[in-house]
Amino acid sequence: MRRHRLEKLERIRARGEEPFKFAFSRTHLIAEARALFEEAERAAANGGAPVEIPAALAGRMTAMRSHGKSAFADLRDETDKIQVFFGCAQMGEAAYETLKDLDLGDFIGVRGAVRRTKRGEITLFADACEILTKSLRPLPEKYHGLTDVETRYRQRYLDMASNPQVITVFKKRIQVVGVLREWLNAAGFLEVETPMLHPIPGGATARPFITHHNTYDRDLYLRVAPELYLKRLIVGGFDKVFEIGRCFRNEGVDTRHNPEFTIMELYEAYQDYMGLMKETEDMLAEVIEAVIGGPTFTYQGEKISLERPWARMTLHDAIRQYADIDIEATRDRATAAALAESVGVEVTPTMGYGKIVDAVLAAKVQPHLVQPTFLYDYPIEISPLAKKKRGNDALTERFQIFIARLEMGNAFSELNDPIDQRERFLEQIRLREAGDDEAQFLDEDFIAALEVGMPPTAGLGVGIDRLAMLVTDSASIREVIFFPQLRVL
RNA sequence: GGACGGGUAGCUCAGUCGGUAGAGCAUCGGACUUUUAAUCCGGUGGCCGCGGGUUCGAAUCCCGCCCCGUUCACCA
Numbered sequence: 346m347r348r349h350r351l352e353k354l355e356r357i358r359a360r361g362e363e364p365f366k367f368a369f370s371r372t373h374l375i376a377e378a379r380a381l382f383e384e385a386e387r388a389a390a391n392g393g394a395p396v397e398i399p400a401a402l403a404g405r406m407t408a409m410r411s412h413g414k415s416a417f418a419d420l421r422d423e424t425d426k427i428q429v430f431f432g433c434a435q436m437g438e439a440a441y442e443t444l445k446d447l448d449l450g451d452f453i454g455v456r457g458a459v460r461r462t463k464r465g466e467i468t469l470f471a472d473a474c475e476i477l478t479k480s481l482r483p484l485p486e487k488y489h490g491l492t493d494v495e496t497r498y499r500q501r502y503l504d505m506a507s508n509p510q511v512i513t514v515f516k517k518r519i520q521v522v523g524v525l526r527e528w529l530n531a532a533g534f535l536e537v538e539t540p541m542l543h544p545i546p547g548g549a550t551a552r553p554f555i556t557h558h559n560t561y562d563r564d565l566y567l568r569v570a571p572e573l574y575l576k577r578l579i580v581g582g583f584d585k586v587f588e589i590g591r592c593f594r595n596e597g598v599d600t601r602h603n604p605e606f607t608i609m610e611l612y613e614a615y616q617d618y619m620g621l622m623k624e625t626e627d628m629l630a631e632v633i634e635a636v637i638g639g640p641t642f643t644y645q646g647e648k649i650s651l652e653r654p655w656a657r658m659t660l661h662d663a664i665r666q667y668a669d670i671d672i673e674a675t676r677d678r679a680t681a682a683a684l685a686e687s688v689g690v691e692v693t694p695t696m697g698y699g700k701i702v703d704a705v706l707a708a709k710v711q712p713h714l715v716q717p718t719f720l721y722d723y724p725i726e727i728s729p730l731a732k733k734k735r736g737n738d739a740l741t742e743r744f745q746i747f748i749a750r751l752e753m754g755n756a757f758s759e760l761n762d763p764i765d766q767r768e769r770f771l772e773q774i775r776l777r778e779a780g781d782d783e784a785q786f787l788d789e790d791f792i793a794a795l796e797v798g799m800p801p802t803a804g805l806g807v808g809i810d811r812l813a814m815l816v817t818d819s820a821s822i823r824e825v826i827f828f829p830q831l832r833v834l
Numbered sequence: 835g836g837a838c839g840g841g842u843a844g845c846u847c848a849g850u851c852g853g854u855a856g857a858g859c860a861u862c863g864g865a866c867u868u869u870u871a872a873u874c875c876g877g878u879g880g881c882c883g884c885g886g887g888u889u890c891g892a893a894u895c896c897c898g899c900c901c902c903g904u905u906c907a908c909c910a
Binding site: 346347349350408410411412413414415416417419428430432433434448449462463464466468482483484485486487488489490491492493494495496498499503507549550551552570594596597599600601602691693703707727745752755783806808821831832834 | 841844845846847858859860861862865866867868869870871872873878879900901902903904905907908909910
């Protein structure tokens with residue numbers, strides 16, 4: 346098949362035409378040409394005269410229906426597709442003959458007029474057609490498209506070229522980021538960029554990727570979160586900042602996790618977690634609604650309503666309600682483990698009190714959190730960067746937001762007491778020495794920053810990929826990442 | 835890492851009891867000036883994921899491995 350296409354390539358060159366052109370002056374995008382035509386049609390509806398819009402369009406040819414002395418092709422660009430009519434009489438015999446050298450998948454430029462066919466289809470009637478880029482490999486089947494999941498991910502360009510709805514999904518993802526950025530700008534947050542190469546990985550409980558810098562001859566870590574640098578900016582004098590960017594965690598891969606993913610983190614001085622909860626509610630509701638175009642949507646068969654106010658409950662109330670155990674009543678690890686196991690949650694010997702609570706949350710509570718729900722007041726053991734709750738040293742002022750069972754965000758009143766922060770880091774080091782390789786490292790410079798003084802601050806992290814999953818009704822994170830991580834073949 | 839499912843033509847998929855490897859689309863040749871999954875006639879196209887075993891004979895049965903998906907474990 347490739348051989349046939351190479352022969353056509355040679356024929357095109359032989360008649361003096363370049364099969365890999367440099368540019369083409371199109372007058373419209375396909376969607377623009379369609380809109381213009383329909384508008385002209387409406388305007389002419391009273392007069393009754395047939396409408397015709399001159400146009401030069403370019404795109405990939407995705408179908409060809411040839412009838413001897415005439416042919417119909419489908420032309421697709423980023424915005425839409427349109428039918429093209431080639432008639433031997435209109436184009437001239439010589440030009441019509443050159444259509445034989447076209448293949449599905451070629452990029453072509455077509456000049457002519459947009460009209461309706463007898464059957465009512467908006468169609469570009471071609472006066473001239475030139476090949477812009479010869480395609481040497483066949484596109485997947487026109488009807489079913491490409492469905493093999495592995496090929497779809499490994500060769501995303503084929504996926505997009507043969508499944509237009511994939512492009513729609515990614516456009517929505519792009520829109521999510523755009524709308525979110527607009528919201529944050531309007532709310533007075535400044536967008537910043539902080540390092541991705543960290544000498545000490547921090548800001549989240551996760552294993553890092555390690556890399557090496559030759560000039561300084563030292564190992565560096567790909568960031569697991571921008572958190573500690575963003576807080577340094579608050580120390581320095583910024584009041585409201587955010588960053589949207591890639592994080593890397595050396596962890597497992599499944600439908601909700603990719604080793605590299607995109608996070609939005611924001612920090613707001615003089616704010617606490619309850620104030621931020623309200624802002625988070627407004628931000629997510631407004632962003633999601635703007636992208637989906639309404640206050641309700643369906644995710645994986647379940648109807649989700651964005652109507653505010655969203656549900657709010659403490660983590661321990663949620664556990665009491667859904668797991669029917671009062672794990673808050675104890676601070677003893679063994680008792681908590683027994684309680685968790687009594688409701689079928691598996692507990693391993695390395696899990697501390699906090700992780701046991703977290704496991705109960707994941708197994709018994711999270712499956713119920715279909716409508717948007719805030720859980721707040723998390724155990725101190727699993728929140729080493731969050732401020733202690735006023736009046737309860739066992740808890741932190743922290744919340745998570747769940748929508749459609751997906752954890753969409755995590756936030757807290759930021760711990761700004763450097764002495765407390767040091768103790769929390771030391772506890773993490775004890776966990777690490779006990780074998781927890783996800784425990785956080787002690788970052789002396791970060792402590793030094795807190796000693797300089799960070800105003801009261803609330804911070805939030807939102808998983809952009811999961812937000813994209815939500816608005817595109819995608820069951821897997823790989824559907825919203827252009828090139829998801831797969832095993833190298 | 836465990837369990838389950840999958841890997842056959844460029845793509846989407848059949849393949850019975852172990853007996854010459856199949857269809858549709860794409861592609862090539864032919865017919866056709868209003869089709870839109872165009873239609874009609876004829877052809878080309880295979881490391882049946884990889885390696886080993888059983889057998890006269892393996893896409894098919896057995897063993898090992900690779901890759902993908904789902905799920906559990908793990909994990910912000």
